[in-house]
Amino acid sequence: MTLSKKIVCAAVAVAAAWTLSTSTSFAADRSLYERLGGQGAIQAVVTKFINNVKGDKRIVGYFANADLKKLDKLLVEQVCMATGGPCSYSGRDMKTTHKGMKVTDAAFGALVEDLVSALDTFNVPKKEKDELLGILGPMKSDIVEAK
Numbered sequence: 001m002t003l004s005k006k007i008v009c010a011a012v013a014v015a016a017a018w019t020l021s022t023s024t025s026f027a028a029d030r031s032l033y034e035r036l037g038g039q040g041a042i043q044a045v046v047t048k049f050i051n052n053v054k055g056d057k058r059i060v061g062y063f064a065n066a067d068l069k070k071l072d073k074l075l076v077e078q079v080c081m082a083t084g085g086p087c088s089y090s091g092r093d094m095k096t097t098h099k100g101m102k103v104t105d106a107a108f109g110a111l112v113e114d115l116v117s118a119l120d121t122f123n124v125p126k127k128e129k130d131e132l133l134g135i136l137g138p139m140k141s142d143i144v145e146a147k
Contacts, residue, residue: 031083031084032128032131032132036124045118045119045124046075046079047072048117048122049115049117049118052115052117056110058106059111074091077090079132094139094142095142102145103143103145108140108144115136116133119132
């Protein structure tokens with residue numbers, strides 16, 4: 001199967017998972033992790049997000065020396081854990097990771113735009129999107145070093 005077919009299949013699976021996960025009457029009782037569709041859905045969004053970042057001239061330079069495969073793994077762990085999933089984050093804290101990178105407010109904003117675009121690609125409902133951004137947003141103070 002070609003890479004583009006795999007991406008399309010993943011997108012369909014993620015969209016179906018989110019549709020099913022938010023259409024049940026007990027959706028409010030489930031964790032954000034479950035409502036997002038679990039690890040497979042999070043993996044699809046993270047992969048799309050990293051691809052967005054790689055194509056974003058505003059911020060791609062911050063990732064010039066990054067191991068993108070490792071970044072993918074760590075972001076999946078981080079989002080999985082932060083949303084109530086069974087994962088453990090094995091990476092460094094955000095302050096240590098971004099020390100000396102001189103990440104600006106504008107760069108952080110661009111990163112958030114790339115994440116929102118990835119979430120929108122998979123039609124993540126507004127409630128879940130806002131909840132996820134609310135969990136990840138406070139990391140800004142540990143990431144941004146320059147105005």
